Amino acid sequence: MPELSVVVPAFRERENIPALLQALEQALAGLDWETIVVVDDAFDGTEELVRERAQRDPRIRCIQRIGRRGLASACIEGMLASSAPYLAVIDADLQHDETLVPQLLAKARRExxxxxxxxxxxxxxxxxxxxxxxVRLSRLAGALSATLCEGLTDAMSGFFVVRRTFLERVVRNLYGRGFKILLDLIAAARGEIRVVELPYRMRSRAYGESKLGARVIAEFFMLLLYHLSGRLLPARFFLFAAVGVTGMGVHLCVLWLLFAASGNFLLSQALATWAAMTSNFFLNNVFTYGDQRLRGRAMWRGVLSFYAACSIGALINLAIAEWLFLKSLPYWVAGLGGAVIAALWNFFTTASFTWGGSIARKR
Ligand SMILES: Nc1nc2c(ncn2[C@@H]2O[C@H](COP(=O)(O)OP(=O)(O)OP(=O)(O)O)[C@@H](O)[C@H]2O)c(=O)[nH]1
Ligand SMILES: [Mg+2]
Structure with a gap:
């Protein structure tokens, strides 16, 4: 029976996998372990390399996810697919010092x-x-999240060992998206947690490229909002609402331009609604649903279903805005009123209609 399950999230890490599995085997000698590599589809053959090794070593397994992305969700699913009383999470790119894993495990057990x-x-x-x-970005992120994880020197670390009983206690409170799984675990515990730390020197990435981008940064802020707001709303709602705010910006700019030019309020409001709908779809596809982004033909089908779902929202929007306008409210108050009601409608309908059918529905 394994005493330690090692979970390795991997996306486009083909060049690093053989060396990592080799290094882990050496570092874990003397322990009873299993390793689960969670590979998100990148058509680069990373999963084939893992399976090749798994054929020769039953302690190694591969979880391959199709049409899915996300470091945190990969770690969670890997952890849930394992069985040992302790779990280690380590990157696939060899930046983490695998020789520290036995010491992390020993310290967690001892203390x-x-x-x-x-x-x-x-x-x-x-x-x-x-x-x-x-380093500055990582330190800034650490400072911003200090209230959620007091006393920790490196809450942005992606390298740690966790006790299964603890994971089971907090797993249903996780945000579960983005890059910062450790911060998520700690914030979900709401202070009822015992954390220890050990120092290590981070190595450089020799192969492959970093996945840090705008989406990762947006997800970080949503993770903070989710935990700081007491986890009242579904995780995705925060990103959808943020996109909605940009949509209102688009809406009001277009409305302002067209109303100034034409003086026809209803036509201006209709075109502003269409412009906001289009920009909302693409932003939501990249950010809110970036972990299961629609691409190619699925994306165009998605746009159409988004339009269809939102067209009812748009009718509600027009009806409410026109009603407010006829009540002699300023045109921009009328426009905004219609847009807010439509945004709420849009969130709940597109979650299942456009991006539904996968875990999105279950959160
Ligand atoms: N399964 C899965 N793994 C991911 C995903 N994004 C990143 N990873 C893995 O998570 C680990 C950390 O990602 P990196 O891109 O190295 O992030 P980082 O270490 O902060 O950035 P660098 O310092 O530039 O390497 C690596 O093993 C990646 O392969 C993802 O969407 N799915
Ligand atoms: Mg890395």
């Missing part, structure tokens, strides 16, 4: 900790050759 974190920022640790702007 009866829920989580043992490998830290770059405590005495003895280092970010290695990580670019100074990346």
């Amino acid at each position: 009866e900790a829920d989580v043992a974190v490998a830290s770059r920022y405590m005495a003895g640790g280092s970010t290695g050759e990580l670019a100074p702007e990346r």
